[in-house]
Amino acid sequence: xxxxxxxxxxxxxxxxxALKADEAQALGGxxxxxxxxxxxxxxxxxxxxxxxxxxxxxxxxSDANEVCVGGATPHASVAIHAxxxxxxxxxxxxxxxxxxxxxxxxxxxSLANNxxxxxYPAAALGTGATIKTNTREIAADDYFQGMFTTALEDGEIxxxxxxxxPEKANYQKFVQPASRFALVGVFVAKYADGAxxxxxxxxxxxxxxxxxxxxxxxxxxxxxxLAGLAVPGGDMISDLHGSGEYRAHLVKVMTGRxxxxxx
Amino acid sequence: xxKVTMTVNGKSVSADSEARTLLSEFLREGLRLTGTxxxxxxxxxxACVVHVDGLAVKSCTVLAQDVAGAEVRTIEGMANAxxxxxxxxxxxxxxxGLQCGFCTPGMVMTAASLLKDNxxxxxxxxxxxxxxxxxxxxxxxxxxxxxxxxSGQDVxxxxxx
Ligand SMILES: Cc1cc2nc3c(=O)[nH]c(=O)nc-3n(C[C@H](O)[C@H](O)[C@H](O)COP(=O)(O)OP(=O)(O)OC[C@H]3O[C@@H](n4cnc5c(N)ncnc54)[C@H](O)[C@@H]3O)c2cc1C
Ligand code: FES
Ligand code: FES
Numbered sequence: 238x239x240x241x242x243x244x245x246x247x248x249x250x251x252x253x254x255a256l257k258a259d260e261a262q263a264l265g266g267x268x269x270x271x272x273x274x275x276x277x278x279x280x281x282x283x284x285x286x287x288x289x290x291x292x293x294x295x296x297x298x299s300d301a302n303e304v305c306v307g308g309a310t311p312h313a314s315v316a317i318h319a320x321x322x323x324x325x326x327x328x329x330x331x332x333x334x335x336x337x338x339x340x341x342x343x344x345x346x347s348l349a350n351n352x353x354x355x356x357y358p359a360a361a362l363g364t365g366a367t368i369k370t371n372t373r374e375i376a377a378d379d380y381f382q383g384m385f386t387t388a389l390e391d392g393e394i395x396x397x398x399x400x401x402x403p404e405k406a407n408y409q410k411f412v413q414p415a416s417r418f419a420l421v422g423v424f425v426a427k428y429a430d431g432a433x434x435x436x437x438x439x440x441x442x443x444x445x446x447x448x449x450x451x452x453x454x455x456x457x458x459x460x461x462x463l464a465g466l467a468v469p470g471g472d473m474i475s476d477l478h479g480s481g482e483y484r485a486h487l488v489k490v491m492t493g494r495x496x497x498x499x500x
Numbered sequence: 501x502x503k504v505t506m507t508v509n510g511k512s513v514s515a516d517s518e519a520r521t522l523l524s525e526f527l528r529e530g531l532r533l534t535g536t537x538x539x540x541x542x543x544x545x546x547a548c549v550v551h552v553d554g555l556a557v558k559s560c561t562v563l564a565q566d567v568a569g570a571e572v573r574t575i576e577g578m579a580n581a582x583x584x585x586x587x588x589x590x591x592x593x594x595x596x597g598l599q600c601g602f603c604t605p606g607m608v609m610t611a612a613s614l615l616k617d618n619x620x621x622x623x624x625x626x627x628x629x630x631x632x633x634x635x636x637x638x639x640x641x642x643x644x645x646x647x648x649x650x651s652g653q654d655v656x657x658x659x660x661x
Contacts, residue, residue, distance in 0.1 A: 238520050239520070240518055240519055240520045241519050241520065242519060243519035243563065243565050243566070245565075245566065264563075264566070267561055267562060267563065267566070268543060268561055271522075271543075271561050271562075271563070272542055272543050272561065274520075275541065275542070284519070284563075286563075286566050288566065313555070334631075334632065335546070335631040335632025335633075336556055336610065336613065336614075336629055336631070336632065337546060337549055337556045337557050337558045337610070337632050338543070338558070338632060340555040340556060340557050341557055341558075341561065341562065417631065417632070
């Protein structure tokens with residue numbers, strides 16, 4: 238990897254100022270960015286570590302019944318601290334990669350990267366989360382803009398993510414065992430005003446909502462309600478791990494399992 | 501170059517480090533603690549696992565400067581004070597949990613982290629926790645057995661394979 242300047246500010250304001258430098262980039266847990274830099278697919282001239290900013294750490298419950306996760310909170314911490322507030326979210330965090338990855342990787346890094354096979358995008362879209370940055374609040378429905386693409390501007394940092402707590406929810410991940418990412422992952426959530434279904438790992442447009450399943454589950458929240466649905470269309474990822482048809486089929490199977498397991 | 505200081509295996513140490521110096525390089529090249537192995541350097545194999553402030557991390561995927569000031573524990577810090585093998589290390593020897601030994605430092609550090617949070621794991625929990633540690637030799641069976649034994653559980657029912 239090419240060398241760079243390194244800074245580790247302790248406030249959001251200082252991080253935002255440091256990110257104004259030419260070709261500066263935020264560093265979360267580094268579990269994606271450092272491997273990318275080793276391959277020289279990224280070569281920022283400075284890295285601004287976000288891991289020493291107390292305002293961006295931790296998990297809490299808001300008055301509006303949302304779980305609020307600081308943008309630099311590692312997956313392992315969400316797995317522990319969200320366990321009673323929002324078990325499905327904690328369980329999702331607890332199955333990302335492996336224990337060492339979970340001790341470093343952060344929710345902000347995962348959402349900023351928006352890998353088409355990542356887990357957190359499914360939780361954010363599947364709950365209609367709010368992504369809070371240093372300048373604004375972005376609804377999950379407006380945030381994800383295709384694989385590795387988001388609504389974030391240059392130098393904008395995710396300071397907090399707020400996940401509305403559903404009545405019932407579950408995330409089913411069909412693991413791709415070599416990468417440990419999701420071959421297909423489905424997050425299902427039931428709210429008083431209807432169900433949401435977000436799918437990761439399947440589409441070459443990245444995470445998406447499966448509208449037909451949402452309509453069916455909003456009328457009848459049971460796996461049986463999915464029976465008559467066609468598998469989702471769209472541009473499915475097709476690679477050596479699975480064809481597009483296989484992934485589309487898995488989406489339906491995993492959605493059914495998630496509904497059955499939702500608690 | 502910046503002088504980076506941290507506590508490694510209970511001793512305060514420092515070495516020169518570039519911004520891009522990985523914790524694995526800092527330990528191996530800066531401090532000559534070569535017990536931490538680099539198997540893949542792509543965050544996949546877990547041979548490089550060490551503890552930073554009590555948490556298992558892949559030292560090939562952490563910048564040394566990002567953990568300046570931290571408490572780091574490596575495989576060199578796992579033996580008893582008198583130099584004899586620690587409980588997990590001894591169990592690996594007793595149960596044939598290593599062959600070439602390349603993955604072993606990461607396996608032992610990961611096992612130590614598991615047993616700290618979950619002193620009596622089930623066999624399934626051990627296998628899940630080792631998700632990020634790859635071994636090319638043993639087939640994992642004896643590694644799992646060694647970790648179960650290190651937790652004080654009876655492993656006589658786990659047949660050798
Ligand atoms: C072996 C392995 C297995 C994995 N398995 C999974 C898996 O199963 N599921 C899964 O979802 N992920 C998985 N990951 C990815 C992991 O979750 C990463 O931690 C995550 O994608 C990136 O988070 P990070 O904090 O490490 O970000 P970094 O690598 O530090 O950064 C990633 C990108 O986000 C930007 N960034 C970081 N933080 C912020 C912020 N707060 N605001 C704005 N931009 C920011 C950086 O500039 C960079 O562009 C795996 C990784 C590895 C190495
Ligand atoms: S050397 Fe770090 S994970 Fe393989
Ligand atoms: S003993 Fe050889 S890699 Fe595990």
